[in-house]
Amino acid sequence: MDRVWSVDIGKENSNVLALGYDEGTIVIKIGSDEPLVSMNNGKVVWAKNLEIHSANLKALDVTN
Numbered sequence: 001m002d003r004v005w006s007v008d009i010g011k012e013n014s015n016v017l018a019l020g021y022d023e024g025t026i027v028i029k030i031g032s033d034e035p036l037v038s039m040n041n042g043k044v045v046w047a048k049n050l051e052i053h054s055a056n057l058k059a060l061d062v063t064n
Contacts, residue, residue: 002022010016015031037046042058 004019004021006018006020008018008020010018015029017028017030019026019028037044039045039057043054043056045052045054047053
């Protein structure tokens with residue numbers, strides 16, 4: 001693609017990167033828009049590397 005003449009990023013908290021080359025423009029989306037953690041009815045689910053983890057908050061015995 002020859003030389004890069006410009007680099008720009010999207011708005012704040014965006015994961016879009018634009019590169020301007022001699023022959024054209026490329027827009028790259030870095031990462032994903034998916035949430036890292038999800039919670040529904042007291043159950044928390046998250047992904048770390050290639051493993052899926054979960055925890056049931058309703059089952060925790062929280063007494064002070």
